[in-house]
Amino acid sequence: MRELPTVADLARAEPELVKGLWSGLGYYRRADLLHRAARYVDQNGWPTGYLDWLKLPGVGPYTAGALASILNGEAVPALDGNAYRVYARWADWREPIDTAASKAFIAEFAASLLPADRPGDFNQAVMDLAQAVCVPRTPRCAECPLAEFCAARANGSAAELPIKRRAIRVREEDWHFAVGYEDGRFGLIKRPEKGIWSGLYAPILLQGAPEGWTADVVEHRLSHRKLRLHVYRVPRDFAAFSHWLRFEEWSSRGMPQAFVHWMHKFAYI
Numbered sequence: 001m002r003e004l005p006t007v008a009d010l011a012r013a014e015p016e017l018v019k020g021l022w023s024g025l026g027y028y029r030r031a032d033l034l035h036r037a038a039r040y041v042d043q044n045g046w047p048t049g050y051l052d053w054l055k056l057p058g059v060g061p062y063t064a065g066a067l068a069s070i071l072n073g074e075a076v077p078a079l080d081g082n083a084y085r086v087y088a089r090w091a092d093w094r095e096p097i098d099t100a101a102s103k104a105f106i107a108e109f110a111a112s113l114l115p116a117d118r119p120g121d122f123n124q125a126v127m128d129l130a131q132a133v134c135v136p137r138t139p140r141c142a143e144c145p146l147a148e149f150c151a152a153r154a155n156g157s158a159a160e161l162p163i164k165r166r167a168i169r170v171r172e173e174d175w176h177f178a179v180g181y182e183d184g185r186f187g188l189i190k191r192p193e194k195g196i197w198s199g200l201y202a203p204i205l206l207q208g209a210p211e212g213w214t215a216d217v218v219e220h221r222l223s224h225r226k227l228r229l230h231v232y233r234v235p236r237d238f239a240a241f242s243h244w245l246r247f248e249e250w251s252s253r254g255m256p257q258a259f260v261h262w263m264h265k266f267a268y269i
């Protein structure tokens with residue numbers, strides 16, 4: 001906010017600067033999406049309704065619903081996982097919630113309940129209810145303002161809903177990286193603009209563990225994966241590192257948080 005206080009400032013900033021400012025916050029794709037969204041708003045003005053909000057990079061149906069109902073007074077539901085839980089219980093919906101058919105049903109059910117005059121307040125009330133009362137596993141039905149209307153409470157099924165089709169499995173993976181190190185400088189490369197850590201500076205990803213080298217290991221959690229990052233410190237001529245900088249200089253550029261941890265943890269600064 002200090003560096004880029006207005007949408008126009010953000011829209012006109014260099015991508016490098018935006019990535020650098022975002023450094024350490026994780027979810028780097030969001031920095032790029034926010035930057036592109038700022039450019040869109042700078043060129044087209046602020047959206048005025050649900051379909052308009054969906055045109056912004058990074059804005060999906062949930063965010064568009066929340067923004068359109070709260071800012072534009074449009075009667076559209078804001079459906080995230082929490083809201084799905086409340087509505088699935090409210091309707092006593094016994095089908096797996098993560099299917100297209102269930103989502104369509106819940107969207108229709110929610111739309112039928114939304115008041116035309118205060119849709120934003122209604123959506124925010126559902127969010128609050130989900131967070132404070134209609135919580136996963138142990139819903140507090142006795143203190144719920146919806147209790148007398150709620151079908152799951154009437155039928156005794158609240159704690160079992162919503163039904164999930166599949167639990168998310170966390171995969172464990174080992175990744176191997178080479179970082180150049182010479183005279184207090186680290187050699188890294190700029191990652192491609194697509195894929196994990198896009199456009200950030202990082203060590204070179206190797207095909208496997210190089211024989212005879214010892215690595216520092218740091219763990220890094222992604223939403224569905226637990227990564228063990230094996231980082232090998234290698235000499236300058238090991239590979240074509242594109243950028244050589246000291247840690248202090250790297251820290252003002254965009255670097256994945258996992259590698260910032262690695263630099264701190266292994267006291268290379």
Ligand code: SF4
Nearest residue numbers: 134141144147150158
């Ligand atoms: S009555 Fe219970 S299950 Fe129904 S909305 Fe309230 S907390 Fe959720």
